[in-house]
Amino acid sequence: MIADLTLRFLYIILMLKLLNIASAILSMEAHMPFGLKSIWFQLATEVAVIAWFLLRFSNAHATGAFDGPDGLIVLGKTVLWFIAATIVAMIAAHIVGVIVLAIAEGGKEPDTTTDERDRAIEARGEKVSNAVGGAGFLGGILLMTFGYAIPVVIATMFVGCLFGAIVGNIFKLRSYAEG
């Protein structure tokens, strides 16, 4: 019950964050570099996927889809499906981002130039992302030692990875803002 309420609360927070990101995308300044604009699109996609996963997972968990002898198979399929969906969504977000930005800039091809500062920010963001993703993995193992069900453990690890990507991107946006 508490776990279900927590998931739903997290879902609402993520949906609000998504609205916040969407408004940031709509008010993006024309002079922002493409790399920076594209981070906003990645962030929106990651938040949408995580919210979608939490909704699907909490519903399936509540209806007992992961219980019984085939429970782990259903769980494995669900997580695999979401991994594939995340990859497809990230590629689609990039393509949509390029098209939207090209339209916003009057049909001009967006300037995708990257330099040493972009690469330094990217590398630091990846480090943060890996650290948070690793913490999510450890969190899942920790939950296992406290006797939590395997579906909750796996979901924690998966959400941890996605959350790592989100935190990494937020770190990159902050680094761009700071210089």
Next chain:
Amino acid sequence: MVKGAKKLKIGNNIRRLRFDADEMTQAELAAATGVTRQTIAAIEKARYAPTLELAFLIADAFAKPLDEVFFRED
């Protein structure tokens, strides 16, 4: 950086040098050095320390020696 090593504060004269170079814009300097305008803006405000390679390229763009473009602030 070695732990405990003092972090150098590096300043620059890019703003003045751009002005002296017929009011060169940040975008023009960026194009001359192969980086984005945002990177030039960050360097100019001393928020980002460029690599030695980029520092030399910036100095070359103004046809000045490196120490006329960048200097130690402490």
